[in-house]
Amino acid sequence: MVVRNRIAEMASEVAEWRRDFHAHPELRFEEHRTAARVAELLREFGCDEVIEGFGGTGVVGVIHGSKDSKGRVLGYRADMDALPIIEATGLDHASTNPGKMHACGHDGHTSMLLGAAKYLCETRGFDGKVVLVFQPAEEGGGGARAMLDAGLMERWGVQEIYGMHNWPGMAVGEFGVRSGPLLASADKFEITVRGKGGHGAMPHQAVDTTLVAAQIVVALQSIASRNVHPLRNVVVSVCALHTETETYNVIPDSVHMMGTVRTYDKEVQALVQERIGALAQSTAAAYGAEAELNYLGGPPALINHEAEADLAAQVAQEVAGVVHRDFDPSMGGEDFAEMLEARPGCYLLIGNGDSAALHNPKYEFNDEAIPVGVSWYAEMAEKRMPLG
Ligand code: NI
Numbered sequence: 001m002v003v004r005n006r007i008a009e010m011a012s013e014v015a016e017w018r019r020d021f022h023a024h025p026e027l028r029f030e031e032h033r034t035a036a037r038v039a040e041l042l043r044e045f046g047c048d049e050v051i052e053g054f055g056g057t058g059v060v061g062v063i064h065g066s067k068d069s070k071g072r073v074l075g076y077r078a079d080m081d082a083l084p085i086i087e088a089t090g091l092d093h094a095s096t097n098p099g100k101m102h103a104c105g106h107d108g109h110t111s112m113l114l115g116a117a118k119y120l121c122e123t124r125g126f127d128g129k130v131v132l133v134f135q136p137a138e139e140g141g142g143g144a145r146a147m148l149d150a151g152l153m154e155r156w157g158v159q160e161i162y163g164m165h166n167w168p169g170m171a172v173g174e175f176g177v178r179s180g181p182l183l184a185s186a187d188k189f190e191i192t193v194r195g196k197g198g199h200g201a202m203p204h205q206a207v208d209t210t211l212v213a214a215q216i217v218v219a220l221q222s223i224a225s226r227n228v229h230p231l232r233n234v235v236v237s238v239c240a241l242h243t244e245t246e247t248y249n250v251i252p253d254s255v256h257m258m259g260t261v262r263t264y265d266k267e268v269q270a271l272v273q274e275r276i277g278a279l280a281q282s283t284a285a286a287y288g289a290e291a292e293l294n295y296l297g298g299p300p301a302l303i304n305h306e307a308e309a310d311l312a313a314q315v316a317q318e319v320a321g322v323v324h325r326d327f328d329p330s331m332g333g334e335d336f337a338e339m340l341e342a343r344p345g346c347y348l349l350i351g352n353g354d355s356a357a358l359h360n361p362k363y364e365f366n367d368e369a370i371p372v373g374v375s376w377y378a379e380m381a382e383k384r385m386p387l388g
Pocket residue numbers: 104105106138165
């Protein structure tokens with residue numbers, strides 16, 4: 001791995017910013033402290049423009065290269081939000097906001113991009129502009145959409161956009177860069193089952209909503225196995241069941257279900273939506289209950305653009321020496337997909353070593369990855385927008 005001296009020098013400072021963010025996690029569109037700190041640092045580095053409150057709690061920084069002869073503009077995006085998880089790492093810099101945690105490493109993503117900003121402000125060894133995008137609300141809040149709707153791409157003339165996510169299980173110092181599909185569309189849905197509440201000992205007088213909900217959970221699994229073509233990928237998961245009762249002997253009047261649909265295929269996505277509604281309603285009807293589907297949608301599949309992925313991989317190869325190219329796509333979701341629908345670009349995975357999984361209460365971003373990520377951003381700007 002090749003790390004420039006200056007980047008190696010600043011790695012511990014970047015890790016300090018990261019640990020500070022980690023100790024002060026904020027949920028979607030509430031990233032006020034985080035955004036203020038990001039903007040403060042960008043100004044300290046000497047960014048040419050720093051805009052706060054862009055698309056909610058987003059921050060945009062612009063760095064001019066030492067030349068701007070061709071009008072080239074490169075966008076880099078990092079996410080800033082945390083998750084509603086109770087941290088169980090026991091670390092010195094663990095969350096001080098109960099029930100909130102940086103369990104997806106967005107503290108690391110934001111800090112690595114800040115490190116790159118500091119380096120690029122000092123060196124400016126490129127011909128064009130770098131637009132730094134600090135996005136709020138990646139975790140199901142529509143932060144990418146909010147920044148796009150605020151005119152992110154048009155206002156600064158962004159021509160290409162790149163982003164990075166840490167990946168547990170991949171060695172630190174390695175990258176994963178996949179052309180084409182990387183992450184799936186991630187729709188949310190809710191089903192409300194309404195029946196007739198009653199005494200748990202006298203079910204014949206009630207319409208049992210928990211039984212209906214259970215049958216719906218089972219019925220929905222027939223979509224993947226019996227409705228969708230066996231060679232196409234889809235996941236339908238029911239992840240939450242809520243009733244208004246919390247006791248042993250009351251049949252609830254209603255049950256609220258929440259779940260997610262993942263696929264790479266827009267036709268499959270439409271089919272699944274239709275089947276969820278039909279199965280929920282007809283299953284409920286068979287038991288004398290009613291079911292209502294609220295299909296909320298979500299970000300589209302994340303598809304990396306081929307030429308930009310190749311370039312990102314080339315830079316990753318120079319920085320890290322190990323780049324995985326032919327791994328399987330994931331059924332995870334990521335709203336950076338919306339930015340890649342607006343502009344060509346690539347989303348890279350950066351190794352986080354043998355850590356706990358993303359969204360696990362024991363997860364921790366690996367600070368050893370910081371110089372690797374910062375180096376990639378620096379190298380990419382200089383390679384994509386070379387001087388002279
Ligand atoms: Ni994440």
